[in-house]
Amino acid sequence: MLAATKILRGTPLFGRMFGIDQNDGLEEINSWPNLMIVTSFVWLAVAGLIGLSMPLIQRFELDSDLYYLALTAHGAALAFPFGFQLMVGVGLHRNGGCSGKAVTGTLPALIYIFMNVGSALLTVAILMGFSVSLVVMYPLPVVGVETGQWSYSSLVLGFTGIGLVLIMMILLYPIQVLKMSFFGKERDDLTLNKRTLDDPGMLGMVVAALVLLVFGMPLLIVASYVLVSLYGIIPFEAITFFLEPVIFQFAFFVFAHNLMEAMAIMVISAVYGTLPLYLADGTRELYSKKLANLAIWILLITSFSSFLHHFITLFPNMPSALAYHGHIMSWGTGIGSALSIFTILATIWKHGLRMNPGVLTVLMGFALYVLDGSSAIVTSNVAWSFQLHGTMWQSGHTMTVLISMSMLWMGVLYHHYPVMTGRKLDDTLGYWWVGLFTVGAAGAALVMLAGGAAGMPRRHADWAQDGWMIYGDWTLFFGFVMAAGLFVYALNLFKSRWIDDTAFSPSAQPGPAE
Amino acid sequence: MFDALFQSGWGAYAMMLFMLIPFLCIFFYVVIRKSIIDPSPSTADKKSFKKFEYLWMGLVVFVFVTVNVASIQFMPTVITANAAASDENIFDVDVSAVSWSYDISEQTLEVGRPIRFSAKSEDTMHSFAVYHPDGRMLFTMMLMPKMDGPTSLIYTFKDPGTYTVRCLEYCGLSHHDMRDELTLVASN
Numbered sequence: 141m142l143a144a145t146k147i148l149r150g151t152p153l154f155g156r157m158f159g160i161d162q163n164d165g166l167e168e169i170n171s172w173p174n175l176m177i178v179t180s181f182v183w184l185a186v187a188g189l190i191g192l193s194m195p196l197i198q199r200f201e202l203d204s205d206l207y208y209l210a211l212t213a214h215g216a217a218l219a220f221p222f223g224f225q226l227m228v229g230v231g232l233h234r235n236g237g238c239s240g241k242a243v244t245g246t247l248p249a250l251i252y253i254f255m256n257v258g259s260a261l262l263t264v265a266i267l268m269g270f271s272v273s274l275v276v277m278y279p280l281p282v283v284g285v286e287t288g289q290w291s292y293s294s295l296v297l298g299f300t301g302i303g304l305v306l307i308m309m310i311l312l313y314p315i316q317v318l319k320m321s322f323f324g325k326e327r328d329d330l331t332l333n334k335r336t337l338d339d340p341g342m343l344g345m346v347v348a349a350l351v352l353l354v355f356g357m358p359l360l361i362v363a364s365y366v367l368v369s370l371y372g373i374i375p376f377e378a379i380t381f382f383l384e385p386v387i388f389q390f391a392f393f394v395f396a397h398n399l400m401e402a403m404a405i406m407v408i409s410a411v412y413g414t415l416p417l418y419l420a421d422g423t424r425e426l427y428s429k430k431l432a433n434l435a436i437w438i439l440l441i442t443s444f445s446s447f448l449h450h451f452i453t454l455f456p457n458m459p460s461a462l463a464y465h466g467h468i469m470s471w472g473t474g475i476g477s478a479l480s481i482f483t484i485l486a487t488i489w490k491h492g493l494r495m496n497p498g499v500l501t502v503l504m505g506f507a508l509y510v511l512d513g514s515s516a517i518v519t520s521n522v523a524w525s526f527q528l529h530g531t532m533w534q535s536g537h538t539m540t541v542l543i544s545m546s547m548l549w550m551g552v553l554y555h556h557y558p559v560m561t562g563r564k565l566d567d568t569l570g571y572w573w574v575g576l577f578t579v580g581a582a583g584a585a586l587v588m589l590a591g592g593a594a595g596m597p598r599r600h601a602d603w604a605q606d607g608w609m610i611y612g613d614w615t616l617f618f619g620f621v622m623a624a625g626l627f628v629y630a631l632n633l634f635k636s637r638w639i640d641d642t643a644f645s646p647s648a649q650p651g652p653a654e
Numbered sequence: 655m656f657d658a659l660f661q662s663g664w665g666a667y668a669m670m671l672f673m674l675i676p677f678l679c680i681f682f683y684v685v686i687r688k689s690i691i692d693p694s695p696s697t698a699d700k701k702s703f704k705k706f707e708y709l710w711m712g713l714v715v716f717v718f719v720t721v722n723v724a725s726i727q728f729m730p731t732v733i734t735a736n737a738a739a740s741d742e743n744i745f746d747v748d749v750s751a752v753s754w755s756y757d758i759s760e761q762t763l764e765v766g767r768p769i770r771f772s773a774k775s776e777d778t779m780h781s782f783a784v785y786h787p788d789g790r791m792l793f794t795m796m797l798m799p800k801m802d803g804p805t806s807l808i809y810t811f812k813d814p815g816t817y818t819v820r821c822l823e824y825c826g827l828s829h830h831d832m833r834d835e836l837t838l839v840a841s842n
């Protein structure tokens with residue numbers, strides 16, 4: 141029995157949702173992915189509750205320090221140990237089933253440990269007062285120590301946690317994906333649905349891994365130097381170049397922005413992989429593979445330098461030519477998305493759709509992704525950026541991009557669930573989940589964007605300052621709707637029933653085998 | 655006609671909806687029609703799919719190009735460059751930001767006269783965002799410490815009144831209290 145299976149067995153409540161069926165012969169592609177998914181949901185539960193607490197802290201005018209602590213904890217938990225870990229879990233299972241390679245050995249265990257131990261250390265640091273917000277806002281962590289806002293030990297602990305998470309995202313995970321995609325023995329018993337690199341459902345996965353590896357490297361190097369000097373191994377004076385705010389900020393956003401793009405590329409490729417399995421006429425083919433791949437390449441090419449839109453308002457310290465470049469590239473990603481929209485709708489139009497809660501989750505996640513994309517390109521326009529940067533618009537965008545991608549993954553997960561656990565879900569609960577979560581997420585997004593349009597600042601502990609509380613109240617309302625949706629999703633997983641052993645085999649299943 | 659669109663956050667919101675709503679209409683039409691009403695395969699030939707493909711992409715490119723070209727004259731970068739190149743009499747205001755306050759060289763300013771704000775941060779990331787008395791954010795400037803020169807912008811105010819200055823880059827536990835004011839008076 142694999143270590144991950146043992147841990148799952150011993151986990152109350154959540155272990156029940158993602159138990160491993162040891163008789164189906166798929167433990168080697170299910171065990172670690174399932175454990176990662178379960179753990180990501182634990183983080184989601186915590187992060188969601190913290191998220192709901194934020195408008196409540198403002199509403200009841202509690203301590204502003206508490207608000208910034210919640211803000212930092214909420215963002216950090218949602219982006220990394222929930223969002224990224226969910227993606228890694230579902231992604232590695234998909235990769236295993238598509239390439240016929242096991243997800244076993246030291247590397248998956250290290251991925252799991254680095255992600256969760258790193259996130260736990262960061263969380264402890266935040267509880268110690270390390271309220272630097274999700275994006276670190278360097279040099280704030282250091283300035284905060286100098287001005288007595290938090291302790292030096294919380295800074296060291298927090299950066300150590302971030303370091304572990306970065307190593308996992310930038311090195312371990314991409315290596316695991318590349319290893320499975322290009323090396324190792326292919327096993328027929330693990331191959332659920334063979335895919336090669338010309339398949340959009342596989343291409344995105346490999347491209348995303350490369351993006352993380354390449355665009356994360358500068359940050360990994362900068363962060364390593366900073367960490368080593370925080371430990372006192374080398375003096376700060378020796379690394380002044382890496383301590384320049386502008387170096388850290390640019391390295392950070394090259395990574396953070398491309399991390400989002402990599403996740404988007406991966407998730408779009410998962411949509412391309414999943415949608416064809418639900419076509420009414422059983423063709424299992426996209427409208428055009430070529431168009432689908434073209435969209436992925438356009439996303440890749442336009443996205444890597446569009447991170448410059450984070451610094452438009454730094455003018456003229458960032459030359460306007462670079463601002464315009466970031467602006468144009470951002471709208472270029474819109475062209476890639478327009479191609480994706482066409483491919484998906486043309487596929488459905490051509491072949492008809494076999495409706496099911498899993499594919500509906502994917503489609504609603506995609507609609508949210510387009511909502512987010514339109515908000516993102518608008519704020520990347522140089523004229524609008526100056527009026528929206530630093531407002532709630534940006535928080536609405538960040539939240540929606542994470543939520544839409546998570547929703548897409550949860551749809552893909554819904555689809556894979558029978559193969560991953562040997563159990564099936566209830567469709568009625570499935571539809572309730574999609575409905576509630578879509579309304580909650582879209583509502584929260586539109587309210588937060590509206591707050592930004594009204595000038596409501598993000599990461600700001602005093603919404604009463606200029607009548608912004610109303611946006612907070614509505615965000616809270618839609619937050620509760622989202623929470624209800626997630627509760628139904630969890631309930632569905634918890635109540636799932638075993639698929640009759642005799643009826644079960646990957647090939648006999650209409651949908652679940654990728 | 656583009657003034658309202660490009661000079662407030664609500665214009666941006668309208669633009670977002672302008673792209674989103676048609677998408678949602680087409681999206682739900684296709685999904686509902688082809689899953690609930692009639693999931694049978696389409697009889698349309700390849701040519702008509704191609705026609706829609708070009709129509710859709712053409713429309714997207716047209717909207718993208720039109721909106722962005724129209725926005726050029728409203729870009730603070732462009733406005734600043736034009737004002738700097740003209741012979742207009744520019745009034746200089748220097749701003750220094752430190753956690754959690756501003757030092758602004760002149761806080762009573764004239765309406766109608768181009769003002770060059772040059773702002774620097776002394777410690778961590780801050781911003782210098784100016785809010786119109788009606789609550790709209792007019793512009794924000796990101797201030798990064800240890801840069802060679804200041805972040806700088808030329809802006810000409812239209813209305814007299816009390817404008818609020820806020821920091822919009824999270825800068826620590828009293829970030830929300832980092833505020834100041836500008837008073838705009840009619841020119842004499």
Ligand SMILES: [Cu+2]
Pocket residue numbers: 753754779780781821822823824825829832
């Ligand atoms: Cu500040």
